[in-house]
Amino acid sequence: MPEHLVERRVADPYPFFAWLRRHAPVSAERKANGTTVWQIARYEDVDALIADGRLSKRPERVARYVAGPPGLNRHLVHSDPPDHTRLRSLVNTAFIPRRVVALEPVIRAAAEELLDRLDGRARIDLVGDFAGPLTFRVICRVLGVPDAMNTPELRELLLATVMPTGAHTTPEGVARTNRELHAFLTALVALKRAAGAAETADTDLLGALVHACDGVDTLTQEELLSTAYLLLLVGHDTTLNLIGNGTLALLQHPDQAKRLDAEPGLIAPAVEELLRFDAPVRDATFRAAAEPVEVGGHTIAPGDVVSLLIGSANRDPEKFDSPDVLDLSRTPNEHLSFGRGPHFCIGAALARLEGRIAFPLLLERLGQVRLAVPAESLTWRPTRVMRGLATLPLETLLTGSPSMTTPAASVQTSEAPVFTTVHGTTLVITLNRPAVRNAIDMATAAALDAALSALEDDELMRVGVLTGAGGHFCSGMDLKAFPEHGIPTVADRGLAGLTRAGRTTPLIAAVEGAAVAGGFELALACDLIVAGKSAFFGLPEVARGLVASEGGAIRLPTRLPHHLAMEVLLTGDRLPAARAEQHGLVNRLVPDGQAVIAALDLAERIGRHTRDAVTTVKRIVHTTRGHDESTAFTLQDPISNRLMTSPQAVAGAQRFTRRAT
Structure with a gap:
């Protein structure tokens, strides 16, 4: 067969x-x-x-x-x-x-x-x-x-x-x-x-x-x-x-x-x-x-x-x-x-x-x-008896555009380099350049920056999921598309500086296939990672005479045992998702094709909580990272106090007390 x-x-x-x-x-x-x-x-x-x-x-x-x-x-x-x-x-x-x-x-x-x-x-x-x-x-x-x-x-x-x-x-x-x-x-x-x-x-x-x-x-x-x-x-x-x-x-x-x-x-x-x-x-x-x-x-x-x-x-x-x-x-x-x-x-x-x-x-x-x-x-639910879609994302069009009743030859799926779909209180952001394994060029970088900003600004959205179309997450920067005079910038930051933006809405990476170079750095910048069993990570920059300078060389040694992180950085070899999960780099290892479903499951659980509580937790973690404990507590107090004294927090404590008694 x-x-x-x-x-x-x-x-x-x-x-x-x-x-x-x-x-x-x-x-x-x-x-x-x-x-x-x-x-x-x-x-x-x-x-x-x-x-x-x-x-x-x-x-x-x-x-x-x-x-x-x-x-x-x-x-x-x-x-x-x-x-x-x-x-x-x-x-x-x-x-x-x-x-x-x-x-x-x-x-x-x-x-x-x-x-x-x-x-x-x-x-x-x-x-x-x-x-x-x-x-x-x-x-x-x-x-x-x-x-x-x-x-x-x-x-x-x-x-x-x-x-x-x-x-x-x-x-x-x-x-x-x-x-x-x-x-x-x-x-x-x-x-x-x-x-x-x-x-x-x-x-x-x-x-x-x-x-x-x-x-x-x-x-x-x-x-x-x-x-x-x-x-x-x-x-x-x-x-x-x-x-x-x-x-x-x-x-x-x-x-x-x-x-x-x-x-x-x-x-x-x-x-x-x-x-x-x-x-x-x-x-x-x-x-x-x-x-x-x-x-x-x-x-x-x-x-x-x-x-x-x-x-x-x-x-x-x-x-x-x-x-x-x-x-x-x-x-x-x-x-x-x-x-x-x-x-x-x-x-x-x-x-x-x-x-x-x-x-x-x-x-x-x-x-x-x-x-x-x-x-x-599209993701299909892998059940033996039933055949059905996990999601069917649709986008509405302007008057005069193709529709469900337009002849097939004139209908094209989304050609935007990044598109978003809403699932309840979760915004799914999809890199959409499958022909180049979703490598990021100027247009993609600008669209991704806009999508992440929209996630941060929309009070109805509790969680974001970042994924890629066509069976791969992201293969990093599309170097062939960049001008010879240097790496472009987005919003006055280096391209991969998207991963350093101080955003507070939780972001989950749903990884299928390749997440390498800048794609790995994007995944590392997310708060959680869900990966298909055949997914793989890598920082091959050293093989190209480059360095993983936009987060990989900094974040990876804090996420993996030192010697494993150095092996990935110095050899440029792939890190299979199964091995990454063994070392805690991946939160969920799921069957191939199910990363987005599993990420939406995590997002739904996070989304049950108030936006203020979730974003405050993330703000505290990012603000105190790298500081000694005494300094960390000093930095944490004003952030947590703003939440703990809010009417929303007081009401939540009262509800808990009523249930407990």
Whole structure:
């Protein structure tokens, strides 16, 4: 199997799927733990097996298989008849057509409200600002989750169970995630019981489930908590991916977006085609052989895991004409994105309704937008089952500029040397010269200086994330672009003097690929560093007859053991991110392509605190660095006293005291 297809299968799985269909439509892989996993790539085989009762949904059939959070796995996705039949009958009433249709005004109002908030924004994240909040609000309404409990922190907690990032990735973090999730679900069930579950059973699903658990004993407490967890997670994640993936597809196929905008009656087949073209579910949920199964000349043994590649089946040319073409009027369209048979997605009607409402509203309300980053720089969440974007940054354009409905040939992604996107209270600053590994020329330096100043001046922004487009962080100054008479200056400082600016807003470096020379110095100037596993650092100036004079030679010996720092400085050799993490230079080492996600996770945790407190901490650290302890305390006191006597600090202390007592 070509290695480059395997490496790209998260960002773009379709060439990988095409190779499997052609060369290995039924293939087995032996995992390190001894489990055999079969990948089924062709539509005919996936369609036949997806409803085959010889494939069990019970994870306990596979030794050493980790299904999900402990104590939360007794639900629809992990059960066979008769348990599956019993559980599905309890949940099904909330998703009958009559009840789903009744949610239309609720969904539309929520979508309109979220889009109202985006009016006037130069840049948005369609996933974080619209698709995520919309779909989570809808499933919370179906379940009957009180508004006060519908928080971004809850969404983060749920998503951490399938794609842990940052603090959620360590063993302690995983254990804490599980404890917090159990505590939330237990509190939610207790709230329903206290409110009288029988009285709300007809109006919200969770009330009905609690009533079933307490009344006729058709649902155990573990099944109740597991089902609530499952519905909260997949009840919004699938539709979030539909809206995110679908919007990206329309941006990349503006002729189809224009067609949908002009023909509102096309929305039903359009949603089906968007579900097929880039399915929100890449692989079917867990299945294992309960008895020998023959497929494609191979025998799948009992206990083997079977991975049904829905994304591959949906692009099979034996089933679909021109499968790699987006055709919003495609009929028939027998895609498998919602499965088939007893395990057909119970929320399919709700997901379709949300799509039919969201896409026309986005075409109408977003107006003229385009991708704010090159498509190849988008980050996809690396989960096995789901396929979805971590973020979808868009930038609004001036009247008369290209839009979602402008022909593709005239649309270009952002050509600015630096662009910014807003994620809540975090500003992501992206160096955008991927052809030269984001080397900094005059225009880039000026744009970076402006972006960092904007971060500092915007009181709504709590944290900044600095990253690079195209798989690399930064390769330093673009010496070929500089005039012969010397190194240019920015705001009366040396170019790399950007790293010495006395800014107080926390800045996180999200490093993928190369961070060398001035790029390493930029990373060292940040407060925290998150790096992909294949990232590397280096100060190769000595090999060019230069010195790392704008921070590297000063900062590196204070961050690394002296002899390691001198090795990097004197040899010019690369420092792999894994080794840098061992010595505390890197805060988080994450899978390749996930540095920005992990940085946003850290930023969200920092952003929970008041801006004054965070910036004061940073000001104290930078002001007192290098001084003896006595002098440091003298320098610290006037800085900290200004904060400690502020009304904000007094109010915070009072809140803490009330909680403690």
